[in-house]
Every structure is written in structure tokens, then in C-alpha cells.
Amino acid sequence: MGAQQVKTTPSQRLQRIGAYLFADLDRRQEELRARGVDVINLGVGDPDLPTPPHIVEALTRAVHDPRTHRYPPYLGTREFREAVAEWFAGRFGVSLDPQQQVLALIGSKEGLAHLPWALLNPGEVALVPDPGYPVYRSATIMAEGEPYPVPLRPERGFLPALDEIPAEILSRARLLFLNYPNNPTGAVATVEFFAQVVAFAQRWGLVVVHDNAYSEITYDGYVAPSILQVDGAADCAIELHSLSKTYNMTGWRVGFAVGNRAAVDALGTVKTNVDSGVFTAVQAAAVAALRGPQDSVARTLAIYRARRDRVVAALRRVGWSPPTPKGTLYIWMPTPDGQSAAAFCAEVLERTGVVITPGAGYGAFGEGYVRLSLTTPDARLDEALDRITRAYA
Ligand code: PLP
Numbered sequence: 001m002g003a004q005q006v007k008t009t010p011s012q013r014l015q016r017i018g019a020y021l022f023a024d025l026d027r028r029q030e031e032l033r034a035r036g037v038d039v040i041n042l043g044v045g046d047p048d049l050p051t052p053p054h055i056v057e058a059l060t061r062a063v064h065d066p067r068t069h070r071y072p073p074y075l076g077t078r079e080f081r082e083a084v085a086e087w088f089a090g091r092f093g094v095s096l097d098p099q100q101q102v103l104a105l106i107g108s109k110e111g112l113a114h115l116p117w118a119l120l121n122p123g124e125v126a127l128v129p130d131p132g133y134p135v136y137r138s139a140t141i142m143a144e145g146e147p148y149p150v151p152l153r154p155e156r157g158f159l160p161a162l163d164e165i166p167a168e169i170l171s172r173a174r175l176l177f178l179n180y181p182n183n184p185t186g187a188v189a190t191v192e193f194f195a196q197v198v199a200f201a202q203r204w205g206l207v208v209v210h211d212n213a214y215s216e217i218t219y220d221g222y223v224a225p226s227i228l229q230v231d232g233a234a235d236c237a238i239e240l241h242s243l244s245k246t247y248n249m250t251g252w253r254v255g256f257a258v259g260n261r262a263a264v265d266a267l268g269t270v271k272t273n274v275d276s277g278v279f280t281a282v283q284a285a286a287v288a289a290l291r292g293p294q295d296s297v298a299r300t301l302a303i304y305r306a307r308r309d310r311v312v313a314a315l316r317r318v319g320w321s322p323p324t325p326k327g328t329l330y331i332w333m334p335t336p337d338g339q340s341a342a343a344f345c346a347e348v349l350e351r352t353g354v355v356i357t358p359g360a361g362y363g364a365f366g367e368g369y370v371r372l373s374l375t376t377p378d379a380r381l382d383e384a385l386d387r388i389t390r391a392y393a
Pocket of ligand 1: 045106107108109110133179182183211213241242243244250254255
């Protein structure tokens with residue numbers, strides 16, 4: 001009997017996720033580097049600043065305790081969940097039951113990726129913002145759900161056009177993903193907006209998944225709310241938070257989900273079947289971050305705000321039109337003269353060696369926009385701005 005061909009073709013669900021939209025840009029970058037060009041990447045949103053020392057020290061202490069070397073409690077240590085509940089009450093004035101409404105995550109991305117498995121049946125719809133963080137769509141597809149893009153348009157301040165979603169789609173929908181402060185648009189939302197979302201979700205029986213990964217990355221006196229501040233939100237909403245951007249901890253992989261008990265419980269059940277939780281020493285460090293002094297956050301924000309202002313000023317000087325975002329690490333700018341996002345990014349890369357990201361990579365409604373990130377060290381960022389000024393002024 002002849003041997004069969006080994007079936008290494010990616011699964012149909014993986015194929016449905018489709019090509020990585022930044023692949024072409026990555027290839028061009030590599031070509032330029034091979035030609036000796038000093039490429040500056042303003043594409044990725046990964047803080048260049050270090051984790052504050054008191055958090056690093058808490059990890060070091062914890063890692064010397066052999067009790068942290070064993071499997072962590074699946075849903076998070078009691079201390080971690082209590083620290084989250086305390087931080088949440090102090091920050092948003094919302095009280096949470098640490099045992100039933102708080103769940104430790106291996107970064108908020110992990111929770112977002114697993115939520116459709118927890119709550120979506122095959123064929124059911126998840127409403128995903130477009131443009132949006134790509135995981136909402138890909139996680140829905142992995143769970144064999146149907147992502148339905150909800151446009152975020154500039155004339156609505158990049159809030160979702162919920163009233164445009166057809167009733168037929170809403171009747172099959174179960175999840176509504178939202179994210180404010182928003183990646184990639186930099187838009188922010190008010191509690192009044194969240195109150196409308198909660199009413200909408202209750203009307204259609206939806207679970208709102210609010211990704212609040214940038215809750216602390218805000219400027220000019222704007223303070224981002226939690227959707228859980230809205231009366232009745234805990235009946236329909238789960239909110240995901242992250243320590244990644246607040247405390248420069250992207251590599252540590254720690255975040256948390258809070259809110260609706262049934263949704264938190266279902267997500268926890270997925271996690272007990274998939275992973276074994278966040279390293280206990282990392283949870284101890286996260287407790288130090290949440291309970292410790294917060295002055296490092298203010299210092300980090302002052303650096304981002306200064307970068308934001310320099311980027312916006314430089315881009316305006318060459319005649320482009322970036323808005324000044326009140327939140328996140330990103331400048332979301334329309335391409336000059338309505339060029340396609342990919343063509344404009346390719347041209348900027350070719351002329352300056354600076355990588356910026358085409359908005360179409362975040363969904364069809366991101367076409368005509370590009371995203372620049374503020375997470376590059378000051379000297380390199382200024383070098384990038386000089387090159388853009390020389391090439392385009
Ligand atoms: N949500 C949004 C909107 C993001 O931009 C990111 C990361 O860039 C994440 C979630 C994931 O963050 P983490 O998994 O590090 O908590």
C-alpha cells in the first residue's frame with residue numbers, strides 16, 4: 001500500500017483568516033535593509049520604555065520563591081484578583097466580586113482570542129469594528145463564527161454605526177466587540193456613548209466585549225471610562241484590560257477580564273481547557289504594578305504626549321492632515337490626495353526608509369488612512385520626522 005500524502009494543509013478555518021495584510025510591506029522592508037538602508041519602524045505599537053523598577057523587583061522577589069514555580073491557579077491568584085478589584089474600584093468607582101467577576105489573562109489578546117470560543121456558536125455573528133484590532137475578526141473565524149464589520153467613520157468620531165446594522169444580522173449576532181480608546185484610529189468614547197451601547201445590547205441580547213487595553217494611555221486631561229460604569233452594564237458586558245501599555249509590560253503577558261459573571265465564567269472554562277494561567281511570579285509583579293505608586297504612568301504619558309505633538313506638528317508642516325488623538329499610541333492620518341494606503345506607505349518607505357502602516361490592514365474601512373506609532377525612542381523618532389520633512393517639504 002502506497003504512503004498517503006501527509007495532510008499538512010492549514011485547516012479551513014485558518015485559511016479563512018486569509019493572508020497577513022502587512023506581508024508585502026514586511027518584504028519591502030527586508031529588501032531595503034538588504035540594500036543597507038537604515039529602516040526606522042513606526043509601524044508597531046510596542047513600548048520602547050522599560051518596565052518601572054519596582055515591578056521588576058517584585059518579579060525578582062517572587063521568582064525566588066519556589067511556590068511560584070508550580071502551576072498557577074487557573075483563574076488567577078486570589079491576591080491578583082483582589083488587586084484588580086481594588087484598582088478597578090479606585091479608578092472607575094465600580095465594585096467587582098474578585099472571585100466571580102475577575103479573571104487573569106495571558107495578555108488581553110489571549111482573552112479576546114478565546115472569548116468567541118466561550119460564547120459564540122458556529123454560524124453566529126460577531127460584530128467587529130472596522131477598522132479594528134485584527135484579533136476580533138480572526139478569533140471569530142477560529143470559532144467558526146461570522147464576523148460582521150461595523151464601520152468606524154471619521155464623521156462619527158470613529159464610533160460604530162450601530163444603527164446601520166441590518167436587523168437580520170442583529171438577530172443572528174451574539175457578540176459586539178468595541179475598543180475605546182481605539183486602535184488604530186486614536187478615537188475616544190464617553191460614558192454616554194457606552195450607555196447607548198448597553199441599551200442597544202440589551203435590546204438585541206448581545207454580549208458587549210469592550211477592549212480597554214489603552215484605558216490609561218490618554219492625554220490632555222481626558223480620562224477614559226469603563227463600560228462597567230453604566231448602570232446594568234454588568235448584565236451584558238465583559239471588559240478586557242491589559243498591563244502591557246500602562247506599565248510597559250508587553251513582553252510579560254498579563255491582563256484581565258472583568259464584568260459579566262457568566263461571560264467571565266465561560267472564558268475561564270475555555271482557559272482551564274487550553275492554558276494553565278499566568279506565571280504566578282508575573283501575577284505578583286502585576287499586583288505590585290496595580291497597588292504600587294502610579295507616578296511612572298504619568299512620566300510615560302508625558303513622553304508619549306511630547307512625541308505625539310512633535311509627530312503631528314511635523315506632518316502638518318509637510319501639508320498632511322493628522323488629527324491630534326486624545327488616547328492610544330497612534331496617529332491615524334488620511335493619506336494625502338486620497339492615495340491608496342498601501343501605495344502611500346510603499347512610497348514613504350522608498351523615499352525615507354520609514355515604515356508606517358496601511359490602514360487597510362485593519363479592515364476595508366481603514367483604506368485611505370495610515371497609522372504611525374509613538375513607541376520609537378525619541379532620537380529615532382526625530383530622525384524619522386527629519387527624513388519625512390526633507391523628502392516632502
Ligand atoms: N487590544 C488592542 C486594541 C491592542 O492594540 C492590543 C495590542 O496592541 C491588545 C489588545 C493586546 O494587548 P496585550 O495582549 O499585550 O494585553
